[in-house]
Amino acid sequence: MAKIVAGIGSSHVPSFGPAYDGRKFEDPDWKPLFDGYVPVREWLRDTVRPDVAVVVYNDHGSDFSLDRVPTFAIGVRDIYEQADEGFGTRPLPPVKGDADLSWHIAKAVIYDEFDLTVCQEMKVDHGMMAPLPLLFSHDPDWAVRVVPIVVNVIQHPLPTARRCFRLGQAIGRAVASYPEDLKVVVVGTGGMSHQLHGERFGHLSETFDRRWLDLIARDPEELCRMTHEEIMAAAGAESVELIMWLVMRGALAGGAVERKHLNYYAPMTTGMGLISLAAA
Amino acid sequence: MAKIVAGIGSSHVPSFGPAYDGRKFEDPDWKPLFDGYVPVREWLRDTVRPDVAVVVYNDHGSDFSLDRVPTFAIGVRDIYEQADEGFGTRPLPPVKGDADLSWHIAKAVIYDEFDLTVCQEMKVDHGMMAPLPLLFSHDPDWAVRVVPIVVNVIQHPLPTARRCFRLGQAIGRAVASYPEDLKVVVVGTGGMSHQLHGERFGHLSETFDRRWLDLIARDPEELCRMTHEEIMAAAGAESVELIMWLVMRGALAGGAVERKHLNYYAPMTTGMGLISLAAA
Amino acid sequence: MDEKKDGPQAGLSDWGIPGTYIFDHTRSRVGFELNKLAYSLTDPQNREAFKKDEEAYMARYGLTEAQKDAIRRRDWLALTKHHGGNIYYIYKLGAATGSGLYHMGAQMRGETYEQFLETRGAKGAR
Amino acid sequence: MDEKKDGPQAGLSDWGIPGTYIFDHTRSRVGFELNKLAYSLTDPQNREAFKKDEEAYMARYGLTEAQKDAIRRRDWLALTKHHGGNIYYIYKLGAATGSGLYHMGAQMRGETYEQFLETRGAKGAR
Numbered sequence: 001m002a003k004i005v006a007g008i009g010s011s012h013v014p015s016f017g018p019a020y021d022g023r024k025f026e027d028p029d030w031k032p033l034f035d036g037y038v039p040v041r042e043w044l045r046d047t048v049r050p051d052v053a054v055v056v057y058n059d060h061g062s063d064f065s066l067d068r069v070p071t072f073a074i075g076v077r078d079i080y081e082q083a084d085e086g087f088g089t090r091p092l093p094p095v096k097g098d099a100d101l102s103w104h105i106a107k108a109v110i111y112d113e114f115d116l117t118v119c120q121e122m123k124v125d126h127g128m129m130a131p132l133p134l135l136f137s138h139d140p141d142w143a144v145r146v147v148p149i150v151v152n153v154i155q156h157p158l159p160t161a162r163r164c165f166r167l168g169q170a171i172g173r174a175v176a177s178y179p180e181d182l183k184v185v186v187v188g189t190g191g192m193s194h195q196l197h198g199e200r201f202g203h204l205s206e207t208f209d210r211r212w213l214d215l216i217a218r219d220p221e222e223l224c225r226m227t228h229e230e231i232m233a234a235a236g237a238e239s240v241e242l243i244m245w246l247v248m249r250g251a252l253a254g255g256a257v258e259r260k261h262l263n264y265y266a267p268m269t270t271g272m273g274l275i276s277l278a279a280a
Numbered sequence: 281m282a283k284i285v286a287g288i289g290s291s292h293v294p295s296f297g298p299a300y301d302g303r304k305f306e307d308p309d310w311k312p313l314f315d316g317y318v319p320v321r322e323w324l325r326d327t328v329r330p331d332v333a334v335v336v337y338n339d340h341g342s343d344f345s346l347d348r349v350p351t352f353a354i355g356v357r358d359i360y361e362q363a364d365e366g367f368g369t370r371p372l373p374p375v376k377g378d379a380d381l382s383w384h385i386a387k388a389v390i391y392d393e394f395d396l397t398v399c400q401e402m403k404v405d406h407g408m409m410a411p412l413p414l415l416f417s418h419d420p421d422w423a424v425r426v427v428p429i430v431v432n433v434i435q436h437p438l439p440t441a442r443r444c445f446r447l448g449q450a451i452g453r454a455v456a457s458y459p460e461d462l463k464v465v466v467v468g469t470g471g472m473s474h475q476l477h478g479e480r481f482g483h484l485s486e487t488f489d490r491r492w493l494d495l496i497a498r499d500p501e502e503l504c505r506m507t508h509e510e511i512m513a514a515a516g517a518e519s520v521e522l523i524m525w526l527v528m529r530g531a532l533a534g535g536a537v538e539r540k541h542l543n544y545y546a547p548m549t550t551g552m553g554l555i556s557l558a559a560a
Numbered sequence: 561m562d563e564k565k566d567g568p569q570a571g572l573s574d575w576g577i578p579g580t581y582i583f584d585h586t587r588s589r590v591g592f593e594l595n596k597l598a599y600s601l602t603d604p605q606n607r608e609a610f611k612k613d614e615e616a617y618m619a620r621y622g623l624t625e626a627q628k629d630a631i632r633r634r635d636w637l638a639l640t641k642h643h644g645g646n647i648y649y650i651y652k653l654g655a656a657t658g659s660g661l662y663h664m665g666a667q668m669r670g671e672t673y674e675q676f677l678e679t680r681g682a683k684g685a686r
Numbered sequence: 687m688d689e690k691k692d693g694p695q696a697g698l699s700d701w702g703i704p705g706t707y708i709f710d711h712t713r714s715r716v717g718f719e720l721n722k723l724a725y726s727l728t729d730p731q732n733r734e735a736f737k738k739d740e741e742a743y744m745a746r747y748g749l750t751e752a753q754k755d756a757i758r759r760r761d762w763l764a765l766t767k768h769h770g771g772n773i774y775y776i777y778k779l780g781a782a783t784g785s786g787l788y789h790m791g792a793q794m795r796g797e798t799y800e801q802f803l804e805t806r807g808a809k810g811a812r
């Protein structure tokens with residue numbers, strides 16, 4: 001049977017891309033970010049050894065337009081190309097999917113009363129690609145297969161924080177009912193505090209971010225009670241994408257969790273957080 | 281406050297289109313169908329007098345492709361053009377929408393944990409257009425504004441019958457919270473028994489259809505317990521779109537209902553059913 | 561019909577309803593390009609292009625040779641049973657090739673059009 | 687900033703967070719064609735066409751004159767505050783016109799790029 005063995009929360013800041021591709025690992029302004037990922041990447045590679053990563057992210061107007069905005073979508077492909085976000089694409093191999101597992105999850109979760117949009121065509125943007133190479137090796141090919149879960153955090157009304165947590169719980173049940181022996185890690189991406197528009201551009205809140213990093217492990221119920229307004233007022237309009245971490249947390253909710261790693265750095269306009277949780 | 285005043289269940293057989301446009305009202309093979317709609321149309325026009333119709337239908341590969349299949353979608357436009365289903369379009373005015381009410385419903389229902397896909401671009405096919413002119417006058421323009429709700433009944437996994445009923449309940453709550461004084465009718469379309477592929481093409485079941493017409497008014501809970509397999513085995517693979525009638529029934533579920541009209545006719549390959557329910 | 565002898569192809573699901581090929585993910589995956597081609601025929605210009613040169617039109621989509629062949633033979637049963645065609649999409653291929661739904665259905669049943677109509681109650685309602 | 691004097695336009699919602707214009711349905715409706723234009727710039731050929739002749743490119747979309755004018759002026763604040771632009775879409779317009787996100791942000795804050803960088807902790811991480 002498939003089993004969820006770990007959860008990761010990670011920012012997906014676009015600037016990770018050029019910094020990573022430009023190998024700025026020792027650049028003093030980037031080192032605090034990249035150093036934080038090293039123990040998590042090694043832990044995943046050497047201890048957790050997942051076969052599949054369920055990656056919860058949002059598209060940023062790269063592959064999904066505003067014509068039709070799904071609240072929740074799932075990719076059901078065996079391969080995902082990168083979306084062109086306006087600058088061309090990055091020198092990374094295409095993401096490997098797991099169509100069989102994706103369809104299994106789609107079926108289980110839809111029958112469990114979550115109203116997914118099922119995508120046989122889909123490209124992935126920095127929401128997935130910013131953190132993915134920091135977490136998993138990709139040379140010559142990706143070390144994990146990916147099941148992408150896409151959440152609308154762009155056009156309000158967004159799903160509630162609690163609904164995201166519940167989607168995670170449903171994904172947890174779906175994975176547990178998959179007959180193949182697979183180790184699955186769930187990655188919730190986005191945030192932390194940031195605002196990218198208006199006179200309030202650049203707003204940060206380390207206080208909020210630290211509180212989130214504490215509660216996501218210890219008391220996700222308190223985060224589920226937060227409204228979009230509360231999150232946006234405290235941590236910036238675009239920080240609301242943090243609700244995607246609750247999908248990850250919900251997927252782990254069946255058992256106890258242990259926090260393994262924590263990193264936080266806020267050099268420019270986004271709180272860059274990283275947390276890893278082991279399923280007990 | 282807006283109020284749901286009536287519910288309609290109606291087949292949406294494509295051949296209604298050419299028969300209606302060709303004015304075959306007195307053709308002996310069509311008369312039993314068209315005659316059934318007359319009292320319902322008059323009741324709606326003279327007694328119910330709705331401002332808005334929430335029309336629950338499915339797209340048949342006309343405007344939605346299989347690239348991305350939403351389980352539930354809502355149109356949020358002020359106007360909906362007809363989709364070209366392979367033969368051009370019918371001589372009918374474009375459907376009038378109500379973007380304000382649509383967005384209100386989208387917001388209320390998403391916050392109520394239904395994961396809609398919100399469509400600012402959308403064309404409508406025979407799923408809506410087959411019954412619409414049989415129910416509402418359109419000369420020179422439509423007598424009602426429409427809020428379209430699109431359900432995936434094409435690519436399994438489909439939403440469960442119970443989930444459809446619950447979506448209807450959520451739509452009912454959403455309409456009841458709209459501040460404008462509007463009378464709203466909900467139209468569930470599709471079915472009844474039919475199968476359009478395989479060696480079993482043409483399968484009909486008047487027994488199943490009559491039972492459905494009875495239970496949809498009297499005991500929708502029993503219909504909510506039906507699986508897709510049960511419905512398809514009894515009434516044909518394509519009859520499963522009848523689950524869309526449960527969205528309509530759910531929207532009425534708050535109060536008692538009274539069955540006003542009933543018609544049934546099965547001349548060719550589809551059970552053509554019509555029912556009207558008044559909210560008490 | 562002999563389900564044992566000519567049931568769903570390997571990899572396609574069997575929901576246990578005779579003569580019925582439920583359009584689930586197994587068929588949607590196999591038929592993705594086929595249904596995409598059929599969907600494209602909702603555009604009148606594409607219909608003209610298809611009618612003018614079916615082979616060239618089919619070459620624009622990644623169909624298998626067996627799918628192309630079933631289109632050439634207007635084999636509606638094979639398209640929905642073996643090749644992942646969804647009837648609502650395949651119907652657009654019928655329209656573009658001059659086959660009405662009831663002609664398609666008679667063929668899927670293994671009957672002539674006239675034989676099929678004899679099984680209906682009010683044949684005029686079509 | 688004076689929210690009273692220059693708050694959201696009529697019809698656009700105010701969520702009560704200063705200097706913040708939440709992208710909800712009121713903005714998505716107003717900005718639909720604007721964001722569609724910006725989205726089209728994910729295609730390299732469209733980027734070239736836009737760079738070659740902005741006016742001709744804009745004419746292909748149903749923008750209002752005020753929206754076109756805000757694009758001409760590279761007025762990122764007006765685009766997101768008054769014209770329904772979503773920042774992730776508008777960012778593609780920035781890319782195509784050579785404005786990086788931090789330049790756009792400085793302008794939205796009413797600062798020079800250098801002033802804005804002075805407010806950051808580790809300016810090299812960009």
Ligand SMILES: [Fe+3]
Pocket residue numbers: 012058060127190191241
């Ligand atoms: Fe993001």
Ligand SMILES: [Fe+3]
Pocket residue numbers: 292338340407470471521
């Ligand atoms: Fe239908």
